[in-house]
Amino acid sequence: MKLLRACNQMSAQGITHLTAYSDSCGGKNRNIKMMAMWLYITQSTAIEVVDHKFMLSDHSFLPNDIYFGLIERAKLKMTEIYVPEVVQHY
16 A cells, blocks of 8 residues: 555656656565556556566666665664655656
8 A cells, every 4th residue: 555655745846757666575575466566556646657677587686685684673762763855867
């Protein structure tokens, strides 16, 4: 639901083309539920195009992946998490 909420916010800001990146996990990202969600988003918001890109299997390590582990450990000690404002690129 967080993804749907974010898409609704982007749609309200006038964004019509969305590019999403994810790993090739069939259980999470390459299934009928994700496809149905993208279809719902394109039919119910101003977002007209969703370009969902998948990383290659066994090659999905990104340079910033180390930071995700650091954040996961740090959030166990925190009660609040602050998120920077989304920056739009045109």
